[in-house]
Amino acid sequence: MDMKNTRCWRIGVAAWVIIAGAGVALFSGAEAADLRVGLVLERSGKDDKSFNASAYQGLKRAEKELGLTTKTVEAPDNSAYESLQRAFAEKKFDLIIAVGFHQLEAVKNNAARFPNQKFLLIDEDAKAPNVRSVMFEEHEGSYLVGALAALHTKSGKVGFIGGMDVPLIRRFEMGFAAGVKKINPKAEVTANYLGVTGDAWNNPPKAKELALDQYNRGIEVIFVAAGNSGLGVFDAAAEKNKLAIGVDSNQDWIKPGYILTSMMKRVDEAVFDSIRMFKEGKFETGLVRYGVKSKGVDYSVDEHNAKLVAESDKKQLEALRAQIISGQIKVPDYYLVQKKK
């Protein structure tokens, strides 16, 4: 047998081992009677303490309170979404939940291929008859934490650190900067991004360097929207004895005393509500928006940051919230600004 043959044979064996492993991982477990819900998470996974974690918590709550069978998978990379969703559809899961804007194309394709399958897509609008799309008004929530950040700086210097440079994160930044300027028109907002590839969500060491640099420049509060990488910013805040603002989930507990608040995107609520509706037979497809009005985006206050957020702060933020709801304040929305251009 020559080298080429052996090599082919070995690559083949390796490929089959990987395929078999993935298959076992995907299809073991979920075999029961009642409502079956499949959750497809992004690469950063259910322990990102942030966006995906929130979706996972919503699913687990629904599992406990509504009694259903669930199965969670995490995509190893962006090309895996379509096959992961399809695997659920072929297994005749009742509802497939796709988390994150990266999954848009995959959901569109699968929704067309399986017209009777119901999908829930978070963070993008699939515009398909069998998909419920949930989008959050991130700019409104970011506006509120921006105002809070401005209330906690003396120098007027605040920072923003984004993960991957994509419109969604620009939307956070724009809302945040507007909130800061509302309280302190002279304030300066410095924005940094970790990168332009998916690695940006998983690079805490680099996020820490960015944050240290911002703090060294005199910035007092940093709002970070960068998935797993956010942990690096919290490390920097603790090291420099400054403040940071978390994102998506309530992250105040990670470094108590150094995390001013978290801009919560209640993905858990959206997931739970949708499953409940499905169970009650009231599942509606189409686009649903979660804003400050429904508290779908909100700032967090709990025992970990109670000492940082004063009553007067809260009063001011609630006043702003009321003004956003009534339409008195129009928070700039990056998506709309981009469309106009």
Place this chain on the structure above:
Amino acid sequence: MIEEFFSNWILPTVRVSAPLVFAALGGMWCERSGVIQIGLEGFMLVGAFFAAVTTHYFSNPYLGLVAAALSGLALSWIYGVSVLRFRANQIVAGTAINLFALGVPPFLSKVWFDSTGNTPPIPGEAQFRFTPLVLMGVSILLSVFVFSSTRFGLRLRFAGEHPEALKSAGVSVEWKRWQGIALSGILAGIGGATLSTYLSSSFTRNMSAGRGFIALAAVILGKWKPVPTVLACLLFGFTDQVQIRLQGVVLWGESPVPVQWIQILPYLITLLVLTFAVGRSRAPRRLGVVE
């Protein structure tokens, strides 16, 4: 002024280069012995993971460092068995090592922490302050010395350059290559440990983020010699720093330079240096040749 320059440029550059330096020195030793080493990424990843886990359980980063070195060594042994004992293709085996290392942390953290690939945070007091930098200096000095002035270094280089000469002197080529591979595992594992216990405070999935491959690029850029390799690592670290520090800074006019322009800087500088400044970079003559 000088102090500011030091704390704003020199220290951060050295800091972010540390994982690269360890991995690149390991890669250099391995490739000098005649074995292609593209598995650095995998060694770093398991090193980072086991360092974070050990430090989490024992609150002692030094134990974490040892665990990282041992886990890198263990993984490099698998690589050694496949390429030296069974003569597998080195590129394929290295890729397999990387894929394998990608899967280990999620699997084990599921078993230990019911999490898919992240470890619980390490308390601040169990984090390294500056030890890895000292260790890095020691590794560089030792590498330079061993490389040029010891019998071990000379023989290891001959394994990659002229194995016949080594054979006729009665020295086992395969054994030298085993040593080269082991060194790469240990050093890259330690590089991984600096990522999870020094530059951040927990392991997150895929946290090496391509640094193993950048380290390999540094080996090639550094012409497989210790000092130039370290300098190449520092160059990569420095461009990363430039990129970080120039974001949002107004250089001229009213508005800052668009982030996209800043972010291509590291790649641009690397390309320019590779094309114009380095000149011919020659690999060890018998690199990747199965005897």
